[in-house]
Amino acid sequence: MSVHRDAQSFANDCGACPIRHRAVCARCETDELVKLEQIKYYRSYQAGQTVIWSGDRMDFVASVVTGIATLTQTMEDGRRQMVGLLLPSDFVGRPGRSTAAYDVTATTDLVMCCFRKKPFEDLMTGTPHIAQRLLEMTLDELDAAREWMLLLGRKTAREKIASLLAIIARRDASLKEPRAKANAITFDLPLTREEMADYLGLTLETVSRQMSALKRDGVIVLDGKRHVTIPSIDMLMEQTGDDNDGGFLV
Amino acid sequence: MSVHRDAQSFANDCGACPIRHRAVCARCETDELVKLEQIKYYRSYQAGQTVIWSGDRMDFVASVVTGIATLTQTMEDGRRQMVGLLLPSDFVGRPGRSTAAYDVTATTDLVMCCFRKKPFEDLMTGTPHIAQRLLEMTLDELDAAREWMLLLGRKTAREKIASLLAIIARRDASLKEPRAKANAITFDLPLTREEMADYLGLTLETVSRQMSALKRDGVIVLDGKRHVTIPSIDMLMEQTGDDNDGGFLV
């Protein structure tokens, strides 16, 4: 864990706001956390509500506390592509830019922890670790985006679905208690078929068909429309097209 | 231009190494530039040579001085997706990670300006502006990646080709002298048809067919295989599917 205090324990002893352990580190604790504390505020959104429209003025940066939000781009004729999925602790917004580049939408009820941009930028200038932490997070997102480019450009519909399920399963598993690598995983899909389609560059019909196919082939078990059980993670990973070096739970 | 000295003039009076004006700013000049100067070194590669393989140890970060390099991901069965195009002044590598995540390949003869990772990281810790500048660059790349996700997921073959041509034309134009918005633009394609296909998530045959179609329709003029003239930028932009708010030369 290097010189930083363990992020998990740090998160535990400082309350709910995830920006504390994602955007800053324990080294900054004494002064900067206090300042962050002073400029932060919370916002809530209902499922389906739009947080911000592409092109709108955006005078804050924020971090997801609970719930799920999506970033989407839309073409004039209505074609849509989701370009990001924001889960708790993910960061939105960009220091140094004043308008939003994407539509941000709450897909579930959502609570975000916001910071007005100007004070946040000022704080960043005086606090090297915040910029470094943000850089680290942004590089992670860039890697994820590039992984997604491979999926969009080269994977088949079945591989796309399997990859999405694997990603959700992994992120979901890492939010719960760490535990021995379980053989079966169960979770609720946070997205409708249409949202899955927008994420994967498919139509909702194709998503539905491939879900049915994976179910028929025993790769997943569907209980209702949303509740998914994955009996064997290995079997799922075989369907993703990725070279899985066994690193499911990293 | 805020308090920073104009990046262009700064680049001009400090020689060829682009990291100077891309990764740091004039405020750091006195001390940090000197230190950067001390730890930097150059590397050259021939066209076609691989700079680094995905998974290899990577103990440096670098910036392209001249030439063009690509980042690609490859699946086990050989499907390839390009996930980045590095033009002069672009940055590769990631502080805080020791292995490469993608194959980096020189598509033309290439010169890179390298910094061993450890000293660079140390320098970054003591120099807030470097981290901030890198953050800015990374956010730009993230935006570009997300734009590319829209292309890969939702655009037709013809729109993909037109978009790629528009991007190359724009980047090429911005490297040359600033000038009045010219009506016609001429440049050499830095990529083979196969590389274009890997970038666009198509096959090389489809790339070739769509290039011929654009030529037949008078959107582009081909002189040989590589030399492209775009008689009307507006006509090209109409083919990209983007809502072009006239912002071709930003």
Added chain:
DNA sequence: TTCCTTGATTGATCTGCATCAAGGCAGACC
């Protein structure tokens, strides 16, 4: 010159996913 090689073009055919269309199911509300 002729032979190779490398990259590009063009044609014929195939197929995976989109599109169009018709239900089905479960919860909300009367």
Added chain:
DNA sequence: GGTCTGCCTTGATGCAGATCAATCAAGGAA
């Protein structure tokens, strides 16, 4: 109960782009 309404499933059909394959053009090298 009935009937919306939102979300999902399933079927029939069409087409954009993949695949397979032949040909071409431009350089080298012998």
